[in-house]
Amino acid sequence: MMAREKKLVLAGIGIAIGLIVLVSIFASSSDPNDQRPIVSNAAAGGTKAAYVLLQRLGYRVQHSDAPLTALNTVDAxxxxxxxxxxxxxxEKPEQDALGDFVKRGGHVLADGIAGAHLLPGFYWLDDLRPPERCLTTPQGSSALAHAGPVLFHPAILAKDDLLETYVAHSCMGGAAVIYYPYGKGSIVWWASVE
Incomplete structure (x- = not known):
């Protein structure tokens, strides 16, 4: 009798978890003003379009909520x-793990203030207050520059005079999109996703 009760309780828990997952998926995709940058959000602030596009282009795409310290097990x-x-x-251990991942040959694309604080070897302009809106000026001949001008709402801008930093887009005296090598890997940073 006890085994049957345990099976019923486990089945009830499983159904409840399934319902929670379904509700969260449909709730996040139903609000066109949702600004959460998550892979299940198809609104303007979400990343679902990029996630699906990369999959359709044949890339193996995986969403992870694991801490960055788990990067030490990844084929960088x-x-x-x-x-x-x-x-x-x-925290510092996560920043160090990301730096080690890139040094081993990993590639990182990050954006915004938090991305800037996380990236190794990144320097931003402390003395420049960026504009609320900026239509960037493409620089150089990289694929990033060939995207043409991009409208940003930057909170910070990167330094544009570092030796190994390549500026792909500039904005009002700073860099809005940069690329730089780090160890065996590389880093791309965008001032904003908006």
Whole structure:
């Protein structure tokens, strides 16, 4: 009799978890004003379009909520990590793990203030208050520059005079999109996703 009760309780818990997952999926996709940069959000602030596009282009795409310290088990040379508008404050062990991942050959795409604080070897302009809106000026001949001007709402801008930093887009005296090598890997930073 006890085994049957346990099975019923476990089945009830499983159904409840399934309902919670379904509600959260449909709730996040139903609000066109949802600004959460998560892969299940198809609104303007979400990243679902990029996630689906990369999958359809044949890339193996995986969403992870694991701490960045888990990067030590990743095949860095064959991995690109996208950190879209990070919300969390990252501790030193996570920053160190990200730096080690890139040094081993990993590639990172990050954006915004939190991304700037997280990235190794990144320097931003302390003395420049960026404009609320900026239509960038493409620089150089990289694929990032060939995207044409981009409208940003930057909170910070990167320094544009560092030796190994390549500026792909500039904005009002600072860099809005940069690329730089770090160890065996590389980093791309955007001032904003908006």
């Amino acid at each position: 040379e064959h991995t690109t990590l996208v950190i879209a508008t990070p919300w969390a404050q990252f």
